[in-house]
Amino acid sequence: MDKRTLLAVALSIVVISAFYLIQGTFFPPKPKTATETVAEQPGGQQVISESPIQADPVLIQQAAPDFQETGIEAGPASEQRITINTGLATVVLSNAGGDVVSYKLNEHNDREDFVEMVLPGTKESHAFTVALGGINAQPLSSFFNVTRVSNYIVEFYRDFAVSDGGQVRLTKRFDFRPDEYMFELTVTLDGGRTLSSLNFSAGNGSAAYTLGSAPQFGPRFEKLDQRYEYRRYYTFTDGKFKTIKVNNNNPSLINPGFAWGAVAGKYFALIAMPLTNQVEMAFSTRSEPGIPDSSRLYLIRPAVQNGSRVSDVYRFYLGPKSQNALGVYDTAANSFKLRDTQLIKVANTSGFLGPLESLLKWLLMLFYRIIPNYGAAIILLTILVKAIMFPLTKKGSESTLRMQSLSPKIKEIQDKYKDNPQKMNAEMGELYKKEGYNPLSGCLPMIIQLPIFFAMYNLFNTHFDLRGAMFIPGWIPDLSLPESIWTMPFKVPLLGWSNLRVLPFLYVGSQLLYGKVTQTPDQQGNAQMKMMLYVMPIMFFFILYDVPSGLLLYWIMSNVLTMVQQLTINKYLAKKKSEAAAANPTPIIAPHPKKKKKRG
Incomplete structure (x- = not known):
């Protein structure tokens, strides 16, 4: 298993574990005077129930x-x-x-x-x-x-x-x-x-x-x-x-x-x-x-x-x-x-991410004042966060492309020193130094974004104002609760589900598309990466089936925006690659004409 696969597995484990560890773990006018509600028996005795209560136990x-x-x-x-x-x-x-x-x-x-x-x-x-x-x-x-x-x-x-x-x-x-x-x-x-x-x-x-x-x-x-x-x-x-x-x-x-x-x-x-x-x-x-x-x-x-x-x-x-x-x-x-x-x-309930969560909460409330719908505010906040993170995402994609260009040389070193791991690591280090490449540069943007993800998760899971906040009438009446389009007359065996929900299916679809778009050419033929592409979304489907709809709305929007960003980056990198090829064309070496043999 290569380093990128190990990193992906590790990050997946971190995210799954975090879901179980994060706690924390989403009107009528006021009456003016106090009132008393009792039923009265003849003689003015105020009584609700005629049934006597049993005598208290031993004292x-x-x-x-x-x-x-x-x-x-x-x-x-x-x-x-x-x-x-x-x-x-x-x-x-x-x-x-x-x-x-x-x-x-x-x-x-x-x-x-x-x-x-x-x-x-x-x-x-x-x-x-x-x-x-x-x-x-x-x-x-x-x-x-x-x-x-x-x-x-x-x-x-x-x-x-x-x-x-x-x-x-x-x-x-x-x-x-x-x-x-x-x-x-x-x-x-x-x-x-x-x-x-x-x-x-x-x-x-x-x-x-x-x-x-x-x-x-x-x-x-x-x-x-x-x-x-x-x-x-x-x-x-x-x-x-x-x-x-x-x-x-x-x-x-x-x-x-x-x-x-x-x-x-x-x-x-x-x-x-x-x-x-x-x-x-x-x-x-x-x-x-x-x-x-x-x-x-x-x-x-x-x-x-x-x-x-x-x-x-x-x-x-x-x-x-x-x-x-x-x-x-x-x-x-x-x-x-x-x-x-x-x-x-x-x-x-913010924990060590309190300042970051407070900032995100302030931005959420700002968007809510602009558009008084918390679902729309979540979408706008997600767009803003992804826009701020775009330079890091772009840097990570460029690093991945650079890694692909070095793949033949890396493969050559691995084959040459497969029986000498220490020599292999030393040669790899020399290669990275010579090419000016940091192998962690592709992972760093993802690691930096993890605290933002956890802060957003906690915000949408515990923010009091999301309780009772409607997004789409008839479908998502409360962003602090799971949505439901049908209450089944039975419970799904083993799972105990009794409601049919749409957002978890939309999440799986967006996650599968996200994996397809962000997959690199060398990963497409990797059986382990293919398994992760399909298994992880299905695993999260069961984990996230009953989460508040505000959380899933954020995650789906995040996936969609990441796909748009990745397609834009891919187009930009392809254009940049073609321009570089045009500026530095590979010289074509014409074959030398064969010398005619002299007839003796």
């Missing part, structure tokens, strides 16, 4: 004998739900545990409805639950008493008996703000004079309480493939932003003292900011019945050994992972007067 203090949780006073007989509209989000709370059961983002669509951040399901899918005890304790689900403090503030409370004869009141106070993705939750445990400590043992864990997120947040997804749909876990402690790796079997525990922690998807994020340094945090991806791909965040209040009351305030951000939305919490342009929180780091 014991200090490892006392079994004791069923019991309310000190009769609470509501059935579920009550309260709806709060902040303008940016519509939140539904339930008195069953005092939890959030729905959190829809009013300015972001998901299929036929707004993005639902709390995926619907059973009581196990509730968000911002409280369990008395450690991380394995079951969240409380009894019916709490409800107080509507204001349009945006709701308070849930209930008294519980504990095993040693005491009682404790749990209060959850939600404080939402108009036009904010952030809200405040205050959790209070008060044992009054009946308890000397707050240390509950339940679910093989000991703590005062555990505050838990929903097992998963939206938008809806089929599976987490960790490339185009994923969850990442972050902490910010002492000015340092860290990515946390979470084991599938055991939660990852974060010690007290962190500023905030986050669970982030491709476009949306949950961020928790405790206003106390007394809580621990844990991330968990443990499988749960009926809930695939769990991604929980827990805040654990350690046991209070000398005291009967604790009140902790938490701030939660639940919304888009965009720089505009997160940036307001760095400039005090928010109702909480927060500044320099660095929440915006959650939106930064």
Whole structure:
């Protein structure tokens, strides 16, 4: 296998590997006032469901004998739900545990409805639950008493008996703000004079309480493939932003003292900011019945050994992972007067190519302002990038042509010194030096373009503004998702595909043509290069079948433009070669006339 083939194979492996490693891994008017939506029974009781919820599991203090949780006073007989509209989000709370059961983002669509951040399901899918005890304790689900403090503030409370004869009141106070993705939750445990400590043992864990997120947040997804749909876990402690790796079997525990922690998807994020340094945090991806791909965040209040009351305030951000939305919490342009929180780091997925990606993003937005269609903006950006790279592409083609002219001499050296590799390399070096040729000059342009390719890949895979951006109505309604022209009534065996897509086929066609156009004459008879010409596009077809359509649009356009450039370069080089031949014609040596023999 020659050096060019080895290089092509190596670059192909790099590109394929990068696809698996790059993460990162693509409206109605705001309501003016908050609203409450409930159904009412006679007598003014606000009720949605008449079905009672089962009693909570065992709650014991200090490892006392079994004791069923019991309310000190009769609470509501059935579920009550309260709806709060902040303008940016519509939140539904339930008195069953005092939890959030729905959190829809009013300015972001998901299929036929707004993005639902709390995926619907059973009581196990509730968000911002409280369990008395450690991380394995079951969240409380009894019916709490409800107080509507204001349009945006709701308070849930209930008294519980504990095993040693005491009682404790749990209060959850939600404080939402108009036009904010952030809200405040205050959790209070008060044992009054009946308890000397707050240390509950339940679910093989000991703590005062555990505050838990929903097992998963939206938008809806089929599976987490960790490339185009994923969850990442972050902490910010002492000015340092860290990515946390979470084991599938055991939660990852974060010690007290962190500023905030986050669970982030491709476009949306949950961020928790405790206003106390007394809580621990844990991330968990443990499988749960009926809930695939769990991604929980827990805040654990350690046991209070000398005291009967604790009140902790938490701030939660639940919304888009965009720089505009997160940036307001760095400039005090928010109702909480927060500044320099660095929440915006959650939106930064650029890695070491950040400056290059930022430049490409700026150019993309510039083209979008000229033509307000992100598909057209992607095409214009691709044209600009290929135009800037044209001198390098031309240089690489000229180097390839030069290499072809040296091929006979190289072949002669290889045949002459085939049994002496060291001598062969020395002679090749002398040849390159004599001819003024650098063998890496043909590869350098390709290597230089790789960072641009990776930056473009990451940009089109994670840029928030591409979410919901339409290119061609009826065909590509969302550049952040794979396009589809037909949903099949079955799934393709082994692959699991259920949608017929056009862009992957266009990509394969463009890649095959690209390979044909860029192939050099000496490669056309090479069996290995022929295999790569056909095998690589087919391999990438399966890899790229479900990628966002914006990515494939860029790649197809890049292939088309590269073919146009290569044809132009080929024409230019052919003309240059003919001109050189005309200027320096090869001398024609006429045969000498045969001398006539003298007749003797």
